[in-house]
Amino acid sequence: MNEIVAIDWRGVAPLPRDEFEAAIRAVGAERYHNKHEFHKLLHGGKLNKDQVAAWALNRYCYQEAVPRKDAAFMSRVHDRELRREWIHRIHDHDGLGEEGGGIERWLVLTDALGFSRDYVTSRRGALPATKFAVEAYVRFVVEQPLVVAVASSLTELFAPSIHRERIVGMLESYDFVDDQVMAYFKRRLTQAPRDSEFALGYVLDNAKTRAEQEACVGAVRFKCDVLWAQLDALHHAYVTPGLIPPGAWRPGEANV
């Protein structure tokens, strides 16, 4: 699937709608991060509390990047109706008014794992590779054509099953995890399908040429890479070989 030689799609007929959708979904089957070793360990209850903590601390950076990514996308959209649809994603993460939002729920998880909120939100203990990956995602939606930027959100198509696995696996396996702590993932079970349904329809409608379709499939691959790279970095630092880079959080570290 990794083409070494760039293919010139000019003059090639676009895929029928169902084949285009299947090509998008095939990316998930091939490389969504539920296939990563670290996720298997996480869901299977094979990690210790420090390793789960490292995951939650780093994944905060991703959570925190998502509403900025959505705002960056909106900053390019001249179609008011599209902005009015998209802004719900920011509400879901940042909350709106009384509703605290997904990031607040994520901080309940990092609370339970023993981190102060200042330490988590400062991102200073996160792995540099985590921050590079999530900022690459923010840049992607700034730089790519709009339909390709929308396509990069389509990993949400694959999210509900991972969230269900995670809720069950983590509640069963870890005594430091309870329903309250898993609230983030429970909420995403309803939010992600609504968002991904809209985004999928948008991509299927608006990627007109084969080249645009391929760029959209490539965007889903890119986004899987963003997710996968975060788990690679976690696995390397906190599981095998367990080499934590300078400046990143070390289990037992004071003042976190």
Add this chain to the structure above:
Amino acid sequence: MNEIVAIDWRGVAPLPRDEFEAAIRAVGAERYHNKHEFHKLLHGGKLNKDQVAAWALNRYCYQEAVPRKDAAFMSRVHDRELRREWIHRIHDHDGLGEEGGGIERWLVLTDALGFSRDYVTSRRGALPATKFAVEAYVRFVVEQPLVVAVASSLTELFAPSIHRERIVGMLESYDFVDDQVMAYFKRRLTQAPRDSEFALGYVLDNAKTRAEQEACVGAVRFKCDVLWAQLDALHHAYVTPGLIPPGAWRPGEANV
């Protein structure tokens, strides 16, 4: 006030809070666009319907840029509380749920002036100088330090008086303008002061050095330039000398 030679503010003590605020407000007294000849004509009832139409058509580009500007700003903000405050600006312009928002109210004005919504929202009849100016504003909030980006919104401090003048002047002077058409400005009378109060407090609190303070005052000047340049372009094209550039809307043009 235009310094030819850049001043090195390093080592210079910051202005006391009240003097810093006074320096910001002084920019409005000096160069806010209520002093522009075009505005005097607009509010004084001295323009014909075509000239008011050209103004509304072009000013749409500014209205439409503002929520993208606010989203671009949010895309850079790691502080969730600041994003949660700032998102209200997008709601005000784009609307939220049942509420149509400020751009919808602006389109009521362009409806009354005889334009189709497709023509207005395509921006194809707007003056290139208008589009360049408003996009410069979007870029400014992407590229400048956050506190300077916030400061560029502070022309809102000067807006309520111009809106009040405009409501009275336009209702009195033009038979194609009624309360419904002026709804945008009426709403801004309450929205702008709330936003500018927050932004002013943020700037006064967060511009710590004299160099940062001067950059913030410069941002207000920049924003006044963005507004002024739009009226210069309108005046040149549709008043004196009345030279309309290629591609821009011409009174009497069909299919608009």
